Structures are given as structure tokens and as C-alpha cells.
Amino acid sequence: MLIRYNKAFEKIAMGLLSFMPKEKDLKKLQETIKLYETEKKWRLFLWKEEEDVIGLVGVQLFGESSIEVQHISVNPSHRFEGVGTQMIKALHEYYADYEIGPNKDTESFYKQCEL
Numbered sequence: 001m002l003i004r005y006n007k008a009f010e011k012i013a014m015g016l017l018s019f020m021p022k023e024k025d026l027k028k029l030q031e032t033i034k035l036y037e038t039e040k041k042w043r044l045f046l047w048k049e050e051e052d053v054i055g056l057v058g059v060q061l062f063g064e065s066s067i068e069v070q071h072i073s074v075n076p077s078h079r080f081e082g083v084g085t086q087m088i089k090a091l092h093e094y095y096a097d098y099e100i101g102p103n104k105d106t107e108s109f110y111k112q113c114e115l
Ligand SMILES: CC(C)(COP(=O)(O)OP(=O)(O)OC[C@H]1O[C@@H](n2cnc3c(N)ncnc32)[C@H](O)[C@@H]1OP(=O)(O)O)[C@@H](O)C(=O)NCCC(=O)NCCS
Pocket: 019, 020, 021, 072, 073, 074, 075, 078, 079, 080, 081, 082, 083, 084, 085, 086, 105, 106, 107, 108, 109, 110, 112
């Protein structure tokens, strides 16, 4: 289930974000999480299964009709179970009226999701 990020999930979200190749540095990671906390057009979601948060997907909105997937990450113990693909599908349902695409950092995974 896709849920919206809030500050209570900060630590787990930073842990998941740190699996993105460009988010290894702590300072960069803190800047990224701050973007999601303060900028209205940056929206972060978590993937919850039962009580566990095991995935993260972050998007940036452009205008009123377009969205770019900025970050996507799954806890290594839950990879290859279809969670990443489910998050992309859930995002398409959540933003059904929007055109959705990846950025350079998410495109290799995004493009291999069968939507
Ligand atoms: C990318 C990621 C979110 C996929 O999550 P997942 O839940 O394992 O994905 P799914 O189970 O839905 O899909 C697995 C498929 O994605 C492929 N895949 C995994 N990472 C990939 C990547 N970076 N680029 C392209 N394909 C990728 C797997 O090889 C697998 O392919 P297969 O079905 O042909 O075997 C996860 O590997 C991750 O967190 N990676 C680290 C963060 C990252 O690099 N994010 C940006 C990715 S472009």
C-alpha cells in the first residue's frame, strides 16, 4: 500500500533513499529529504506491507499534468518480489490524470516495468 511520507518516517525514508546511487552522501541525503518535506511539488511515498515500510518512491510535479519519478528504492531483503513494479503501478493509479515518466536516475528500472 502506497502511503504519503511524513516526518515520523524520516529515518526509514533516509535509509531507503540512501540505496539510490546519487544519495550515498549524508549531506546530499539530508538536502533531498528536506526538499520532500518543504517543497509542495516534491512528493514522497512509502510502500507499506502489513506493518513494515519496505519501499520508497519520490516524484516531482511539473505544472498541473506531469510527473517525474525522482527516486525509487526497495529494501534489499524485499527485492525481486515485484515491489518496485507495484509502486510504479500504484503511482499511476494515484496520479491517474497525470503524464508520468522517469528522470535519468530512475529510467532504467522505470522502462523495464510493464505498465
Ligand atoms: C530498482 C529497485 C527499486 C527495484 O525494486 P524491486 O522491488 O526489486 O523490483 P521488481 O521486483 O519489481 O523488479 C525486479 C526487476 O527489475 C530489475 N532491476 C532492478 N534494478 C534495476 C535497475 N537499476 N535498472 C533496470 N532494471 C532493474 C531486476 O533485474 C528485475 O528484472 P527481472 O524481473 O527481469 O528479473 C531496487 O533494485 C532498488 O532499490 N535499487 C537501488 C535503488 C536504485 O538504484 N534505484 C534506481 C533504479 S533505476
